[in-house]
Amino acid sequence: MELGPDKESFIMARRIMKEEGLMVGGSAGQALHGAISFIKKHKIGKGKRVVVVFPDNIRNYMTKHLNPDWMYEKGYITEKECADLYTTDLVPNLDWGQNFTVGDLDLNEAQFVQDDLTCGDAIKLMKKTGFDQFPVKNKDGEIIGMLTDKNLLSRVSKQQCTLSDPIQIAVVRDFRHVSKTTTLNEMARVLFRNGFVLVEKKYFLTTADIMEAMANPKFGHKSFEGGAANQATQEASEEKGSNKWLYASSVVAAAGLGFFAWQKIQ
Secondary structure, three states, X not given: OOOOOHHHHHHHHHHHHXXXXXXXXXXXHHHHHXXXXXXXXXXXXXXXXXXXXXXXXXXXXXXXXXXXXHHHHOOOOOHXXXXXXXXXXXXXXXXXXXXXXXXXXXXXXXXXXXXXXXHHHHHHHHHHHOOOEEEEEOOOOOEEEEXXXXXXXXXXHOOOOOOOOEHHHHEEXXXXXXXXXXXXXXXXXXXXXXXXXXXXXXXXXEHHHHXXXXXXXXXXXXXXXXXXXXXXXXXXXXXXXXXXXXXXXXXXXXXXXXXXXXXXXX
């Protein structure tokens, strides 16, 4: 029996979809990966046929290996591979931020909390600092997740934990790690999905930081680059409209004078 690991199974499932057009699940990817490993191990040569049964389809995996972000967050593909899967050569990419990276931003160091912090003390800390999320470390210094105000509120209000309980039960285990080499257009896409990220396990980045960068002329958002030009265009348009109005008024006035003169002659 050949058993395939999750990483190779999901990568193989995506390959089957791409190359064969079959919408298969992770178990099908595992089956084909196992079959290929068996063929290589036993040196089954050309001219032989190997039957592989695909036991599932994509139905239960719509938010899993079908999603490049999920694949990256699970460590199955690289950050660059994930970003490349969201770009195409078929249409022009006009997204803001392609020429800048996260490393170009003024990053704020993350304030970590320990997982033995009580829920009550976490609420006080959020009120004191104005932050609504904190990355969490365990006693060994490993980052285990994020504590968010929404998840904490949900857990406490549903009485799944008390204010004296440690925050471990309220920690969100799935969150996004990014590197400083991530382009800002890719970062904007990621933050639309995640809301906040941890940069190289040291800095904290939110949607507010990206919007602040968009408002900074240094990063060349077109709405700011073209501000003066747009204003000049608008003023020219208004002037042109004003000239048209004066011309129309002159024509009407001339017609009125002409009619008056004709009446006098009559």
